[in-house]
Amino acid sequence: MIHPHTYIHPNAKLATNVKLDPFTVIHQDVEIGEGTWIGSNVTIMEGTRIGKNCRIFPGAVLGAIPQDLKFNGEKTYVEIGDNTTVREFVTINRGTVDRYKTKVGNNCLIMAYSHIGHDCVIGDNCIMSNNSQMAGHVIMGDWAIIAGVCAVHQFVHIGQHSYIAGGSLVSKDVPPYIKAVRTPLSYGGVNSVGLKRRGFTLDKINHILDIYRIIYTKNLNISQALEFIEEEFTASDERDEIITFIRESGRGVIKRYAKGSVEED
Incomplete structure (x- = not known):
């Protein structure tokens, strides 16, 4: 041999x-x-x-x-x-x-x-x-996927079950269960296809989606959004993973895409 x-x-x-x-x-x-x-x-x-x-x-x-x-x-x-x-x-x-x-x-x-x-x-x-x-x-959580020709900055944390689109420059933390897309790298929705492939139920996927709607679409700052989620959402492994990840982020998490935005590091 x-x-x-x-x-x-x-x-x-x-x-x-x-x-x-x-x-x-x-x-x-x-x-x-x-x-x-x-x-x-x-x-x-x-x-x-x-x-x-x-x-x-x-x-x-x-x-x-x-x-x-x-x-x-x-x-x-x-x-x-x-x-x-x-x-x-x-x-x-x-x-x-x-x-x-x-x-x-x-x-x-x-x-x-x-x-x-x-x-x-x-x-x-x-x-x-x-x-x-x-x-x-860099820390990369279980089941995460990085597509081709990506560059990941030192000390970045990539959450579990996340997906990062090809050609991305990853300078901020990527929360779990989401798609990270566009330039500058931004929240692109929940990674529902990947979650379905790994056996997540539709209820769990919708639960995750509802959490990220609060974080990215309700015009709340991060602290306000996390407090609201803790108070209003039923405790779950997914909810707690998202909250803990964002609170412990060292580089700050990626933002929602805004047309004409310029990333500031």
């Missing part, structure tokens, strides 16, 4: 049934779970942990040191969960002292030429489409 033209450092730990194609390099202190396939010309560097049944396509570089001038050689990691696919020429950098690791969850698809910077945390079942670039310290 290991081609003779592949280099594996003696202290790398490979489980059973790992398949390594030719011209791949496995550095020291690497762990790879059983059933994982590593394509040709892949470089897996120190501190990388790859789960079971993953597929790493040719040209990927996992675990390179962070592109951060403050990095001082500290022991940090890249962790990739089970059943995750990393396509051609993806780069995923190790963490820094902020989190000490960059993490990609289970059942994710990271498409070709994408970059995940240091200290990012990608949830389970996420999709990051071709040539999208993620700066350091």
Whole structure:
């Protein structure tokens, strides 16, 4: 299962049934779970942990040191969960002292030429489409999707079950369950198609839609809108997730689209 033209450092730990194609390099202190396939010309560097049944396509570089001038050689990691696919020429950098690791969850698809910077945390079942670039310290919730050729600013938080349209510049936080579209990036409604695919009932989707109508269409400021939602809406996991996300936003959440608007950062 290991081609003779592949280099594996003696202290790398490979489980059973790992398949390594030719011209791949496995550095020291690497762990790879059983059933994982590593394509040709892949470089897996120190501190990388790859789960079971993953597929790493040719040209990927996992675990390179962070592109951060403050990095001082500290022991940090890249962790990739089970059943995750990393396509051609993806780069995923190790963490820094902020989190000490960059993490990609289970059942994710990271498409070709994408970059995940240091200290990012990608949830389970996420999709990051071709040539999208993620700066350091980004958090991406479960089931979120980033379409192609997006650029995500450092420290941005992307909520679970959200969808970001292709070609977007993401400099503000994107709340859960919504579509983020247009330029500047704006609220584009609830991600109802995605929610239906994941088993959300129509009642739950309408509940989420009613919450976002208060936030984005009732001419209330954020504090007023959240207070109104807490007082008037029945408690639910979705309601509490939205409220908590917006209250804890570090960069501020995206706004409703206004024709002729200019984004101020």
